[in-house]
Amino acid sequence: MKPEKIEIMPYGLAISFQLTxxxxxxxxxxxxxxxxxxxxxxMAGPVTNIIIIVLALQFNFNVFxxxxxxxxxLLLILFNLLPIYPLDGGRMIKGILHIYFGKRKAEKYINCxxxxxxxxxxxxxxxxxxxxxxxxxxxxxxxxxxxxxxxxRLYEKRNKIYELVxx
Numbered sequence: 178m179k180p181e182k183i184e185i186m187p188y189g190l191a192i193s194f195q196l197t198x199x200x201x202x203x204x205x206x207x208x209x210x211x212x213x214x215x216x217x218x219x220m221a222g223p224v225t226n227i228i229i230i231v232l233a234l235q236f237n238f239n240v241f242x243x244x245x246x247x248x249x250x251l252l253l254i255l256f257n258l259l260p261i262y263p264l265d266g267g268r269m270i271k272g273i274l275h276i277y278f279g280k281r282k283a284e285k286y287i288n289c290x291x292x293x294x295x296x297x298x299x300x301x302x303x304x305x306x307x308x309x310x311x312x313x314x315x316x317x318x319x320x321x322x323x324x325x326x327x328x329x330r331l332y333e334k335r336n337k338i339y340e341l342v343x344x
Contacts, residue, residue: 209276212272212273212275213276215268216268216269216272218268219265219268219269220265220269222253222257222265223253223254223257223258223265226251226254226257227250229246230246230247230250233246233247233250234247256317259294259298259321260291260294261291261294261295261298261321261324261325262288262328271283271287274286274287284332284335288329288332291328295322299318302314302315302317302318
């Protein structure tokens, strides 16, 4: 980008840039290509689990070993595909939202989607914990809440920066 105008004011410096639609479109296209790459990287985890399942079915494991490999990888796929940022599912949705709505709205939407998903997971896991009496599910939900709270704080900090830059 080429500087068009530089203004020195009592409260700071303002620079206007000369930006043609062609340059602007090229930057958007490059940003979208980066988001597609991020989506593909996020898909690598679940795809790897699927490959492990397929390979495990090809080998002659005894029934117990085969079921354990299948069970563990299915749980990892389900866990990673939850639309909670920064899990793989949340990263994929955030990337898609970023392409269609821009960075700021994508962050806002993925934060809301993460919260709603986490509430639903907490409700469903409460029922499962009551019926199955499995502490591991409770610990998993605690970890998810910890991840969400950390990301929510980061989102709030970024949002404050956006508001400061806006004015």
